[in-house]
Amino acid sequence: MQNAPRKARNSATSTRRKSAAVTIHEVAQRAGVSPMTVSRVVNGNANVRAATRELVMRTVRELNYTPNAAARSLAAASGTRIALIYTNPSSAYLSELLVGALDGASKAATQLVLDTWDHMTRATERAAARKIAQSVAGVILPPPLCESKAVCSELVAAGIPVVAIASGRFQPDISGVRIDDFRAAQEMTEHLLSFGHSRIAFIKGHPNQTASALRYEGFQAAMAAAGVPVDPTLVQQGFFTYRSGLEAAEKLLARKKPPTAIFASNDDMAAAAVSVAHRRGMDVPRDISVVGFDDTPTATTVWPELTTIRQPIAAMAASSIDLLLRSIRRRKDGEARVVVDHVVAHVLVKRDSVAAPAPG
Amino acid sequence: MQNAPRKARNSATSTRRKSAAVTIHEVAQRAGVSPMTVSRVVNGNANVRAATRELVMRTVRELNYTPNAAARSLAAASGTRIALIYTNPSSAYLSELLVGALDGASKAATQLVLDTWDHMTRATERAAARKIAQSVAGVILPPPLCESKAVCSELVAAGIPVVAIASGRFQPDISGVRIDDFRAAQEMTEHLLSFGHSRIAFIKGHPNQTASALRYEGFQAAMAAAGVPVDPTLVQQGFFTYRSGLEAAEKLLARKKPPTAIFASNDDMAAAAVSVAHRRGMDVPRDISVVGFDDTPTATTVWPELTTIRQPIAAMAASSIDLLLRSIRRRKDGEARVVVDHVVAHVLVKRDSVAAPAPG
């Protein structure tokens, strides 16, 4: 018994509303393949002949096709959601991080979910990690969360891929996207030395982040290489906050023989150092040079603008999404977990906060 | 040549993956109605008999049913993408804006796309607006873009809903989510007056943003209401940047009889004022009080922390998404465009930058 013969779908006959967006069918038709093949290419997944892949990709580009995220997550039922978990909401590079992550996510038609974990104990962190592991397919961890053994181990145990972003050191269990903090600090120190500075003070970062140690080690290494001794009284502990920078700089500049340059482990502390110098009637950079690290908005907000190290956070975030997506796919295909350490280039940005030390 | 006998589909036999969530079908079955009726009830939409509605709602509650956002947006084909366009990447509240927008978007299974428009002429803005209008169903516009006639008119002409966020003044054509800048500035001024200040300086915001004018007017109104004359030489033009705050504060504090309080139109300029005060050997708040506006991270970064007006940007962004989605739906239903002006509550946050003026 034949069923209703109504069949000819789509085209313009549908009574249904029409969304203007390009669909996978149009791409398929144009490329002369089946929608399924397009899907495979777009997802970089299965085995598609190189020639076919090439053709489809070109068509996708021509038509400017973007997968519909809703349809995708509905069909896959696997809701490819990636969580970005952050702790300190006022962290200076948060917006750049978000912009980058969102950009990467939207290019890949992946849903990005945000989560703030504040004031957590190790136990609640564990619980939160377990919970998030059930609702997303991957996690991006900026510092200081990526340093938390509790969080990482829980996530790894749950089998979900994790990417640590801007964590100082490569961790054996989880992938990372970062700059070479050691090398960057070394270069910055060399920059200062090249101006003739030798009494260079250093304000350390928060001790719970490996990047802090690396930056300090880079500083030490450059000083040692130049044969300039590091005066231990010119090394102050900071915590990456403006406040801590204020205190550290205060101690540094209250000395009868203050340093001629201050290397702060991040921009906020450097800005604080500038503020303290001003309060004491010193001109920056004439009386003292100050440099920071990270190139956050703070660096260009204060006056004079800070010489600093640029971390391409947005690009790093976008590439974290890529990395994560690849891991997720691999995992779904039953392949073994692969841990990647992606080191991206930093840039020494020279602005107006460095000059040669005053003679004498 | 018999084919594979796999046949018995659906029900629990489906070879397809299974998502654990309760579906509309289960609710329908349990309630003894059709899925369509459940859909209607859940969407509060059409005409459903009260008794039926009641029954369905009870069942929904019993089963703890939550609509699948992906399926919903797919079926409704409701423009799934919303654009958030911003200009100044280092704008202090960008991250809060992003967090809020992303949160709202993910709750509604809407795709959020970001776009940066920098260094644009009126012509390129027009072109960009026309282009974006083709690829998204709605647009969120933070300042200063929401003040651009070119952008707004182009978008409105294309018929796509627009929400201006934190724009000072209600615009006839487009919906807005904002605080009452006038009232907020008024309250802040009253706060200063209540401490006994009368020589209050004001640093104005960028003249291209209506919020600037409103804040200034609020200041004037409060002064007038208190019968305190505004010294015109104590009013400086700023541009919302730290640098402009620096210059304005410099002029203000160089006077032989400096003000006892400075009301800056945003936090960055207030922070600059603090810095200038410090440089001149003045203590904040003992020698001079300084207040800001917006409650951006800057407000709590500097020392002392700034008394300021909190704009709940994240919440405003989330509610912009809601507003937009509703407009999009209305538009699809062929209903007339409705323009909403949503004014949310601000908060006067008292911190450490205000004290009574020094006697004498």
Added chain:
DNA sequence: GAGCGTAGTGATAGCGCTATCAAAATTCAA
């Protein structure tokens, strides 16, 4: 040459929901 893997591709059937329209139930007018 029959048998049997193995890449590469396509046909089919949904994922959970809603638009559409027809059918059924109800109300109302005459």
Added chain:
DNA sequence: TTGAATTTTGATAGCGCTATCACTACGCTC
């Protein structure tokens, strides 16, 4: 009481995508 107007409900057909599996080539072994 009956026919018409109205309200309420349900059956059906997709939204755009992907999981699954059948099928086609093309090797390869024995």
